[in-house]
Amino acid sequence: MYQLILSNVAKHISLTEEEELFFLSLLKLKTIKRKEFLLKEGGVSRYQTFVAKGCLRTYTIDDMGKEHIVMFSPEDWWSGDMYSFITGKPAAYTIDALVKTDIIQISKNNLEKLYEKIPKFERFFRMLFQNAFVIYQNRITSNLSQKANERHKQFIKTYPGLEQKIAQKYIASFLGVTPEFYSAMKQK
Amino acid sequence: MYQLILSNVAKHISLTEEEELFFLSLLKLKTIKRKEFLLKEGGVSRYQTFVAKGCLRTYTIDDMGKEHIVMFSPEDWWSGDMYSFITGKPAAYTIDALVKTDIIQISKNNLEKLYEKIPKFERFFRMLFQNAFVIYQNRITSNLSQKANERHKQFIKTYPGLEQKIAQKYIASFLGVTPEFYSAMKQK
DNA sequence: CGTCTATTTGAATGTACTCAAAAGCGGTGG
DNA sequence: CCACCGCTTTTGAGTACATTCAAATAGACG
Numbered sequence: 001m002y003q004l005i006l007s008n009v010a011k012h013i014s015l016t017e018e019e020e021l022f023f024l025s026l027l028k029l030k031t032i033k034r035k036e037f038l039l040k041e042g043g044v045s046r047y048q049t050f051v052a053k054g055c056l057r058t059y060t061i062d063d064m065g066k067e068h069i070v071m072f073s074p075e076d077w078w079s080g081d082m083y084s085f086i087t088g089k090p091a092a093y094t095i096d097a098l099v100k101t102d103i104i105q106i107s108k109n110n111l112e113k114l115y116e117k118i119p120k121f122e123r124f125f126r127m128l129f130q131n132a133f134v135i136y137q138n139r140i141t142s143n144l145s146q147k148a149n150e151r152h153k154q155f156i157k158t159y160p161g162l163e164q165k166i167a168q169k170y171i172a173s174f175l176g177v178t179p180e181f182y183s184a185m186k187q188k
Numbered sequence: 189m190y191q192l193i194l195s196n197v198a199k200h201i202s203l204t205e206e207e208e209l210f211f212l213s214l215l216k217l218k219t220i221k222r223k224e225f226l227l228k229e230g231g232v233s234r235y236q237t238f239v240a241k242g243c244l245r246t247y248t249i250d251d252m253g254k255e256h257i258v259m260f261s262p263e264d265w266w267s268g269d270m271y272s273f274i275t276g277k278p279a280a281y282t283i284d285a286l287v288k289t290d291i292i293q294i295s296k297n298n299l300e301k302l303y304e305k306i307p308k309f310e311r312f313f314r315m316l317f318q319n320a321f322v323i324y325q326n327r328i329t330s331n332l333s334q335k336a337n338e339r340h341k342q343f344i345k346t347y348p349g350l351e352q353k354i355a356q357k358y359i360a361s362f363l364g365v366t367p368e369f370y371s372a373m374k375q376k
Numbered sequence: 377c378g379t380c381t382a383t384t385t386g387a388a389t390g391t392a393c394t395c396a397a398a399a400g401c402g403g404t405g406g
Numbered sequence: 407c408c409a410c411c412g413c414t415t416t417t418g419a420g421t422a423c424a425t426t427c428a429a430a431t432a433g434a435c436g
Contacts, residue, residue: 062333083321092325133271136324137280143331145250
């Protein structure tokens with residue numbers, strides 16, 4: 001469980017054993033059930049969340065009450081409303097679990113402690129933030145320039161294997177089409 | 189000209205006269221012609237750009253060669269590919285001028301000098317970055333959940349008065365529809 | 377004033393949605 | 407272990423939103 005987050009961190013910065021232990025001491029493990037909320041729109045995102053197992057979704061609810069999934073966070077991904085976390089302002093998005101999910105969280109306070117003791121973590125979280133930015137950019141670009149079937153191909157590349165693990169109505173929501181249309185689209 | 193950027197800064201941080209002068213000494217004025225490029229996709233964004241007069245557009249070009257406008261930067265807005273500026277990596281977007289445009293730029297180097305001498309500017313540019321994030325979030329949400337006519341209403345709110353100043357094919361591109369459809373849509 | 381580009385108009389087409397109903401699937405309780 | 411319930415997926419018909427292509431009209435600028 002901890003091994004996964006350590007190797008995730010190791011992708012960007014390298015830690016001594018001592019540093020690893022300090023890092024782990026600041027983390028909180030949690031298991032959340034299917035449909036349980038991690039964050040609701042309008043609330044404040046106080047944690048950065050790493051997914052060890054399972055899958056989270058980040059989404060908005062429009063005026064008609066329809067849900068629109070902005071991103072998934074399967075195993076080995078991070079989640080959280082970056083904007084809300086950084087600014088302390090209300091989140092634009094809601095986050096919940098699509099299946100029973102094991103997560104590892106670090107609070108904003110503990111993150112400050114971490115930065116103080118191991119400054120290279122600033123680099124790590126700056127990169128997380130930048131990645132979030134790229135994800136948003138890609139989302140905008142693909143929504144503007146691609147049809148649903150092309151977005152579907154991109155979804156498969158972005159989230160390999162995820163298609164098998166979650167209900168397809170969620171994939172439809174991510175692609176921005178109705179479940180009915182998605183079902184029909186798949187047949188080709 | 190300088191007054192505009194000073195009052196823009198004053199929205200977030202307050203400066204002494206001396207600080208204002210130092211800030212201004214780091215800036216570079218420029219006028220760019222209609223259709224002139226400020227940044228091309230794949231290049232690196234080395235400046236943050238403030239628009240004193242005129243209007244810039246930030247856009248992508250898809251596989252079919254079609255342009256999709258992600259944001260406008262009219263008078264009193266900032267422009268630049270935030271991601272590229274921060275990371276030094278290639279920009280995802282192209283930026284050019286829709287009309288003759290007066291801009292004020294600060295280079296990455298000068299920005300570092302500014303931070304060193306007047307640390308509160310870190311706060312200012314952090315807020316610019318956060319605003320860019322919000323703009324992206326809104327763009328994603330409205331693309332996912334709104335029809336073209338609703339996005340049009342939102343466009344008018346976001347950019348008051350801009351509709352009169354630029355060719356409507358650009359507005360169509362921003363809304364994600366063809367010029368023909370936009371033309372028809374307006375008639376109501 | 378003429379040229380070039382932008383806008384409008386219209387017809388045919390494509391992409392995606394709504395609504396309704398049937399079929400499939402998974403978990404739970406008896 | 408089976409039957410049932412609730413939710414998801416499929417299917418189909420009818421409709422709405424948006425695109426393409428072509429041609430006519432209007433506007434802007436040198």
